[in-house]
Amino acid sequence: MASLSATSLSFKAPSIQSTRISQVLRKASTFQSISFGRFQSSKSLRLQISCAAKPETVQKVSDIVKEQLALSADTALTAESKFSALGADSLDTVEIVMALEEKFNISVEEADAQNITTIQEAADLIEDLVQKKPAA
Amino acid sequence: MRISVMSQMQRSFSIDLPSLIPLQLPSRRHTHLWYVIPDEVKSTSLLKRYSQLLSQTEKDGVDQMRGDELKKNALLARTLVRTTVARYQTNKEVDPRSLMFKKNVYGKPEVDWQNCKNCNHQPLHFNISHTDSLIACGVTVHVPVGIDVEDKERKIKHDVLAFAKRFYSADEVNFLATIPDPEAQRKEFIKLWTLKEAYVKALGKGFSAAPFNTFTIQSIPGTEEGYSLCKTSEVTADPLEETKKCNGEWKFAPLELADSHYAAVCIEDDQANEGAPMRVIVRKTIPFVEDQLISERIFL
Numbered sequence: 001m002a003s004l005s006a007t008s009l010s011f012k013a014p015s016i017q018s019t020r021i022s023q024v025l026r027k028a029s030t031f032q033s034i035s036f037g038r039f040q041s042s043k044s045l046r047l048q049i050s051c052a053a054k055p056e057t058v059q060k061v062s063d064i065v066k067e068q069l070a071l072s073a074d075t076a077l078t079a080e081s082k083f084s085a086l087g088a089d090s091l092d093t094v095e096i097v098m099a100l101e102e103k104f105n106i107s108v109e110e111a112d113a114q115n116i117t118t119i120q121e122a123a124d125l126i127e128d129l130v131q132k133k134p135a136a
Numbered sequence: 137m138r139i140s141v142m143s144q145m146q147r148s149f150s151i152d153l154p155s156l157i158p159l160q161l162p163s164r165r166h167t168h169l170w171y172v173i174p175d176e177v178k179s180t181s182l183l184k185r186y187s188q189l190l191s192q193t194e195k196d197g198v199d200q201m202r203g204d205e206l207k208k209n210a211l212l213a214r215t216l217v218r219t220t221v222a223r224y225q226t227n228k229e230v231d232p233r234s235l236m237f238k239k240n241v242y243g244k245p246e247v248d249w250q251n252c253k254n255c256n257h258q259p260l261h262f263n264i265s266h267t268d269s270l271i272a273c274g275v276t277v278h279v280p281v282g283i284d285v286e287d288k289e290r291k292i293k294h295d296v297l298a299f300a301k302r303f304y305s306a307d308e309v310n311f312l313a314t315i316p317d318p319e320a321q322r323k324e325f326i327k328l329w330t331l332k333e334a335y336v337k338a339l340g341k342g343f344s345a346a347p348f349n350t351f352t353i354q355s356i357p358g359t360e361e362g363y364s365l366c367k368t369s370e371v372t373a374d375p376l377e378e379t380k381k382c383n384g385e386w387k388f389a390p391l392e393l394a395d396s397h398y399a400a401v402c403i404e405d406d407q408a409n410e411g412a413p414m415r416v417i418v419r420k421t422i423p424f425v426e427d428q429l430i431s432e433r434i435f436l
Contacts, residue, residue: 087206090343099294111343114344
């Protein structure tokens with residue numbers, strides 16, 4: 001009995017210690033990434049902005065497209081899905097643009113609207129426009 | 137060698153499918169408008185033969201469409217273009233398969249006469265438009281043409297006036313605002329859409345060359361179906377006064393097809409035809425199966 005309790009006690013102690021250790025390690029690693037990786041993290045942030053839009057944005061765009069084109073809820077849409085392949089005509093595209101403007105509170109230039117052919121392109125344009133907006 | 141090629145052609149063409157009835161090109165200021173109703177084309181063997189007319193690029197385009205119905209409609213659209221243009225070829229050796237297409241610098245599809253073997257180079261222009269339930273192709277000679285078709289019952293997801301305010305010209309918004317009944321307002325909105333879209337497509341320079349809010353299409357007073365194009369421009373000192381330039385360079389023909397669709401044809405006016413009315417000849421077709429003359433309309 002005594003030995004068991006001793007064992008259980010001895011087991012407990014390392015786990016607490018290990019948590020503390022891992023926490024410290026975690027702190028150290030973030031510290032590292034900020035100072036040494038300051039370059040890295042900001043660079044990757046920059047890349048993120050000019051490259052792909054956030055998944056949430058892509059999802060919101062997909063939802064709007066599904067609604068406008070009356071697609072079934074289980075239609076598999078990817079970021080690369082082309083509006084025309086989904087059956088969107090010019091009136092649909094314009095309605096989609098208007099819905100996106102309302103949803104994200106942005107204003108899309110006609111020339112830009114014309115260049116949107118996929119969900120990804122719409123999401124990228126939206127994030128670009130949202131970014132450019134003056135801070136509320 | 138020659139004989140076997142000929143017989144192969146015969147096997148796949150003139151025996152399985154009757155030849156297209158050849159037609160004279162439209163005269164100046166005439167538009168030939170052909171349409172097909174997808175629901176009326178049910179035969180899978182016919183659809184298979186249609187797909188044999190398409191180029192590889194076109195087949196890839198059809199395959200890209202999501203779902204059987206969209207694939208079928210894309211196939212019918214390319215079939216309609218190829219068979220329609222082929223009808224006007226005087227050289228009987230030309231079959232729809234041998235036609236070549238290209239896009240102008242703005243992306244508008246055109247016939248590529250130079251790369252088509254055996255084709256007679258013709259001053260033929262075409263434009264296509266489709267909805268879920270109707271596909272149309274307009275053909276003219278010497279002048280560019282644009283067409284648009286929309287389902288009469290098409291519902292607009294947004295409030296019609298809000299949508300118009302965002303995209304149409306101020307005068308067009310004012311016109312729509314005077315219509316009290318929402319259903320009538322929606323119908324006029326759709327009709328106006330087909331007219332505006334037909335113009336942009338006839339112009340052939342893409343949407344950014346003629347944003348919808350930079351021009352007004354309005355009915356000509358005293359006519360039932362006459363429409364004219366006015367460009368809104370703000371060059372005056374007074375920014376509130378928009379000067380409109382209404383020119384006669386573009387002609388419009390609003391139509392209804394199959395009782396189910398609004399359609400609009402827009403052609404560039406040929407100076408040589410000053411004063412002559414615009415004529416639209418409408419035919420319904422199931423390529424290689426049936427052609428039906430529907431109407432011949434004159435628009436002043």
